[in-house]
Amino acid sequence: MSVTIPSFTLSSIGPWLTLTVGAIFLLLLDALSPKGRKAYFPQLSLVALGIAALQTYCLWGRSGTDFARMIYLDNFSFFFYFIFILGTALTVMLSRQYLEDWGKNLGEYYALVLFATAGMMLMASSAHFIMIFLGLEVMSIAVYVLAGLFREDFKSNEAALKYLILGAFSSAFLLFGMAMLYGAAGGTLYLPDLAARLTDKAFVSTPLALLAVALLIVGFGFKVASFPFHMWTPDVYEGAPTSVTAFMAVGVKAAAFAAFARVFFLVFPSLKVDWVMVLWVLAVATMTIGNVTAIAQTNIKRMLAYSSIAHAGYLMVGLVAANQLGAVSLLYYLLAYTLMNLGAFGVVILVGRKKDAYLNIYDYSGLGAQHPVLAATMALFMFALAGIPPTAGFVGKFYLFSAAVQAGFIWLAILGVMNSLVSVYYYLRITVLMYMKPAEADLGPVAFSPATTAVLVATAVGVLWAGVFPGFLYNLAVNSVKIFPGM
C-alpha cells in the first residue's frame, strides 16, 4: 500500500504558521526564562502579528485551494485575516497594563490569544466542514481558558464555565448538522462539492438537508450571539477579563460570521428560500432584544454585551439580503465594528483601572470635564456604535440596510432603522453622563500607557476615516466577495 502525500505549499498557510509558531515560542520562553522577560511578550506577539499581516498582504489576490482542497485561498479569507490580525493586535496592546494591574501578565495569555487567532483564520478559510469545526474548536478552547484567566475571581470563573458548557452544547449541534449534511449530500463535506451537489434537485429539500441547515444556524448562531442562543453573552462578557471580552466581541464574532457567510452563500444558495426567513426572524429578534435590554443596563461591560448582541442582529441583515451589497456590508461592518468596539473597550479598561473598580456607567459622570480627550474618544465610539454620521458605524449600517432594501426586505430595513434609533438612547446616555453630569467623585488620574494611547488614536482615526472615506474598504470588500455565486 502506498500512501500519497498530497503536494502543498506552506506559504498558503503562512499567517497561521507564524501565529502558531509564535505562540509556541512564547510558551517556551515563558517556561525557560526568568520572570523579567515577560515584559517583552506583548511586543513579541505584535511582531508575530505584524509578520502574519505581511504574509497576508503577499497572499492577497491568490485564489484556489490548497492542502488537498481543505483550505481556500481567496480574498474573502484574506480580508478576514486582516480583521483578525487588527483585532488581535489592538487587544494585545490594550492588555498589558490591564493584566499587570490584576497581576496576571502571564505568558500563556498572549500564546492563547495567538492560538485563538490562528483558529479564527482557519474558520475563515476552510474549504471543508471538518476544517471549520477544527478552527472553531481551536479558537473556542483558547477563549474558554482566556475567559477564566482570573482564577481567583468568581465572575471570571463563572464566565468561563458557562461559556464552556454552552459552547460544547452548541458545538454538538454544529457537528450534528455537518453529519446530516454528509448524509444529505451523499458523502462529502467539501464545500465546493456540496455546492455542486445541492443544486441537484434530488438533494435539495430533503428533510436531511433542511435539518442540516437548521443545526448549522444553531451552531453559528451561538458563536455570533444570535437570539435565542445569545443568553450566555451578557454573563460571559461581563465576567471575562475586559481585554478578553473585547477580543471575543470582535474576533470570535467575526470568525463565526466568516464561516456562516461562506457556508450559506456558497453551499446553500439553492435552499435560500428556506433559510432566509429563519435568519430574517432571528435578525430582527436579536437586534430588538439586544437594544431594548441594553437600555436597562448599568454595568458598562454588560451594556456593551447587549450592544454586541444587537450588532449580531444588524450583521445578520447582511446574510438575509444575500446579495453582493449584503456580503460587502457584512465585511465592511465587521471591520468597522472591530475598530469602534475595541476603541470603546479601550476606554472601559482605562476608566475601569485597578481591578475594574469603575465599571458602572455612572462612573463616567463628569469624565468630560476631568479627562476631556478620553471622553471625546468615548463619545466618538458611542456615536459610531449608534450609527451617527459621519462615522464608520453610520456607513456600515447604511450599507446593511440598503442591501436589505435592494433585496426587497423593506420591513427588515425599517425594523433595523427603528432599532438603531432605539440604540442611540443608551449609547448617548454615556455621552450625556460624561458631559452633562457632575462627577460623583474625583476620578483621579488615568494612567495612559503609550500602547493604550496608540489604540485609542488608531481606532478613533480609523472610525472617522472609514466613515468619511469608505471607498477604499468598500472596494476591498467588493473584491473579496466575488467568490460567491451571483456576487
Place this chain on the structure above:
Amino acid sequence: MMMDYVWLIPVFPLIGFLINGLFGKKLSKNTVGIIGSAVIGLSFLVTVKIFFEFLNLPPGVKAVEKTVFTWISSGNFTAQAAFLIDPLSLVMLGVVTGVSFLIHIYSVGYMHDDPGFYRYFAYLNLFVFSMLILVSANNFLLMFVGWEGVGLCSYLLIGFWYEKQSASDAGKKAFVVNRIGDFGFLLGIFLIFWTFNTINFREVFDLAAKYPIGSGVITAITLLLFVGAIGKSAQIPLYVWLPDAMEGPTPVSALIHAATMVTAGVYMVARCSALYVLAPFSLTVVAVVGALTAIFAATMGMAQNDIKRVLAYSTVSQLGYMFLACGVGAFVSGIFHLMTHAFFKALLFLGSGSVIHGMHGEQDMRHMGNLKKYMPITYWTFMLATLAIAGIFPFAGFFSKDEILFYSLVDGHLLYWGIATVAACITAFYMFRAVFMTFYGEERFDHHHVHPHEAPMTMAVPLMILAGLSVVGGLVGFPIIEGAHKFKEFLKPSIAPLHAEVHHAMSFEIIMMIFSMTVAAVGIYIAYKCYIKTPELPEKITEKFPTTYDYVYNKYYVDELYDATVVEPIKSGSDFLWKGVDDKVVDGAVNGSAGMVAWLSAHLRKLETGFVQNYALAILIGVVLITGYLIGR
C-alpha cells in the same frame, strides 16, 4: 471663483469647533469668543462673495454643484460630499451665517461669567457647521448628516446647564421626540433611493417629474419626509420638545430654537417642492398640520408667564405659518417668512435674554414691569421686533405674513385663511401682552435685590443690527408692484410652482393687507385693554372661565397625555425585558453586596446549573422551532 471654495463655508466653523473644543480650556475667554465668532464671520463673508458671483452667472444657470469627494459609493448608489449652490441654499446660508454671527457676538457678553464658556462656543460652532451642511448638501444623505448633527448639538445645548434637572430632562425629551421624526426622514430617504435609484436632489426631482400627480409612492415619500419635518420643526403632534428646550442658554434659544435649526423642516419641504407639488394629499396634510399648529400654539402662548416660553410657543406657531404656506404651494412665501422670522425672532429672544440678564436671571413676567425705564435699547429693539411679528406695516413680518394669509385664501381654503387670521390676532395679543407686562406698568420686582440694567455693548449691538433687519428685511419681498418682489424672482429657479402664476387684482391685494393689519391692531388693542388700561381684567376673565384657562395654562395637558400613553409603557416594557427575561439572580450577584455574594456561593451549585440549564433550554427551544419550521413548511 470663490464658488470653488464653497466648502470653506462649513469648514470654518468646524475649525472653530476643533480649536475651542480641544484647546478651549487653556485659552482665555476673549480668545475663545473671538475665534468662535470670527469663524462664523468668515463663513458669512464667503457666502456673500458667492452670492454676488451667483448673481453674475450667465442667465439660465439655475444651480451649481461643487463636488468635494465621493463619500459613499456602492454599485449604482453614490452619495457625494458635494454642495448645491442655488438661490434657496444661498438664502439659507446667508440667514444661518448672518444670524449666527450676531448671536455669537451677543453670546460673548451673555455667557461671559459662565464656567463652561469654551464648551459653549465649541458646541455652537459645531452646530453651525452641521446646519450649514444641512442647507448646502446636494443630496438627501448628506442633508441627513447635517440633520443629525444639529439635533445632537441642540441636545447638548439644551442640557448645557445640566446641574438643573429640568434642563437635562428637557434635553432628553427633545432627543426622544426628534428620534421619531428622524425615523420618518430616514425611511423617506430609503424609499427615495428605492424608487429613483439616486439620492441627488436634482436627479430625484427630474425623475419625479415623470410620475403622475398623486402617485402613491411620491405621496408616501413626501409624507415620510414631512414626519421628519414635524419632529425637527416642532409641529403637532411632536411640538412638545420645543417649549421645554427653553431650558438652554437664551442665545441658544435664539439661534437653534427660533432662527435656524427648527426651520430645517420648512427648508426641507421647500427644497422638495418638486416632490410635494406632485402629491396633493401630502400638501393638504402639510397645510392642515401647519394651520392647526399655528392656532393651537398661539392659544398656548396667551397663558404663559415665562417670557421665553411665550416666545417658544410663538415660534411653534410661526413655524406653523411657514408650513401652511408650503401646504398651499406658496413655498417662496414660506421661505420668506422663515427669513424675516429669523430676524425678528432672534431679536425677540436676544431681547428677552437681555431682560433676563438685566434682571439677574428672572424669567417670570409677573415679576417685571416698567423695564423700559431701565433698558431703553432693549425696549426699543424688542418693540420693533414685536411690531414685526404682529404684522404691522412696514415691518418685516408684515410682508411675509400677509403673503401667507393671501395665498392661504387664494390657493388654499377659506378655512385655512380663517384659522391663520385668528392666529394672527392672537399673536399680536400675546406678543403685546409680553411687551406690556415686561416693559410697562408698575415695577413688580423686588428693588432690594434686583437692579435692572442695560446690556453691555457686545449684546446691544447685535440687538440693534437685528432690529434694523426686522424693520427693512421685508422690503425685498415688496408685493403688488410687478417685479418688486425681488425675493420671489430670486428664488424662482429653486422652487417648483404648484400651478402657473395667477395675477390678482391690485385692489384685492390691498384690501387683504388692510384687513390683516386691522386684525393685528385688534389683537394689540385687546392686549392694551387687558394689561395697561384695566390690569384686573385678565384676572376676571380667568375666574370666569376657570376650566378653559386651566386647559390653556397647562398646555391642554398634552405632555401628561404623552407621558401616560407612550413614555410609561415603554419604560415598563424595558424593565420587564430586563428583569423578567434577563436573569434576575446573576444581575443581583453583580450589583449585590458581599452578603449577596456569600449567599450565592452557598447556593452556587444549585443556582448555576439552573442558569446554564435555562440557557441551554433556550437553545433547545430554538433548535426545535427552527427545525420544525424548516421541515414543516
